[in-house]
Amino acid sequence: xxxxxxxxxxxxxxxxxxxxxxxxxxxxxxxxxxxxxxxxxxxxxxxxxxxxxxxxxxxxxxxxxxxxxxxxxxxxxxxxxxxxxxxxxxxxxxxxxxxxxxxxxxxxxxxxxxxxxxxxxxxxxxxxxxxxxxxxxxxxxxxxxxxxxxxxxxxxxxxxxxxxxxxxxxxxxxxxxxxxxxxxxxxxxxxxxxxxxxxxxxxxxxxxxxxxxxxxx
Numbered sequence: 581x582x583x584x585x586x587x588x589x590x591x592x593x594x595x596x597x598x599x600x601x602x603x604x605x606x607x608x609x610x611x612x613x614x615x616x617x618x619x620x621x622x623x624x625x626x627x628x629x630x631x632x633x634x635x636x637x638x639x640x641x642x643x644x645x646x647x648x649x650x651x652x653x654x655x656x657x658x659x660x661x662x663x664x665x666x667x668x669x670x671x672x673x674x675x676x677x678x679x680x681x682x683x684x685x686x687x688x689x690x691x692x693x694x695x696x697x698x699x700x701x702x703x704x705x706x707x708x709x710x711x712x713x714x715x716x717x718x719x720x721x722x723x724x725x726x727x728x729x730x731x732x733x734x735x736x737x738x739x740x741x742x743x744x745x746x747x748x749x750x751x752x753x754x755x756x757x758x759x760x761x762x763x764x765x766x767x768x769x770x771x772x773x774x775x776x777x778x779x780x781x782x783x784x785x786x787x788x789x790x791x792x793x794x795x796x797x
Contacts, residue, residue: 592766593721593796594649596681603710607703609691610640614711616684621650625683632685640690643704645671646683661688665700673708679717684708716797723794724769725750728760728776729785737779745772748796763794 604613619625625646633642643666645656656667686707735758751761
């Protein structure tokens with residue numbers, strides 16, 4: 581078992597999506613459109629919901645749910661559908677997918693055929709799930725950015741170490757020395773520095789730049 585695998589469960593991380601996406605389908609003549617967006621505050625979530633409502637003023641329903649890290653906020657709305665048939669199913673999709681800092685709106689244009697409570701739950705679940713399935717998932721991890729400077733003769737030792745610590749290489753500059761920008765999970769940073777210095781017999785410069793949320797997906 582590598583160091584990454586043994587410590588990964590302790591990593592401070594969360595899953596979200598990279599950008600807005602949507603999906604649509606027809607169920608018994610009703611059109612359902614699922615919209616998904618990354619947000620970080622309730623104001624942003626509400627603004628997105630209102631944007632979709634404005635876009636679909638003539639829709640029968642614009643049901644939604646969102647989950648945020650900020651204040652552990654979570655909200656959902658059936659927007660006129662029978663209680664528990666729309667907002668909760670949308671919320672459950674987001675929760676089961678492990679997503680946060682995300683808002684989902686499922687718009688419905690009624691086609692004249694009643695779906696019943698069970699049919700509505702399935703339709704709104706699908707509306708949210710189809711949107712999630714089109715999204716690019718981001719696994720955001722609290723990481724440390726490091727700048728490395730090493731001689732060409734030692735460069736070949738680094739890839740194995742990077743693999744062991746799940747290091748993400750952002751940039752490499754081959755000049756008089758090899759300069760490399762990397763990101764590593766915060767809880768592995770000190771051990772990585774020690775391993776690099778030990779493996780290179782001290783002939784490597786390791787500088788900490790910043791701590792940042794970084795996509796490890």
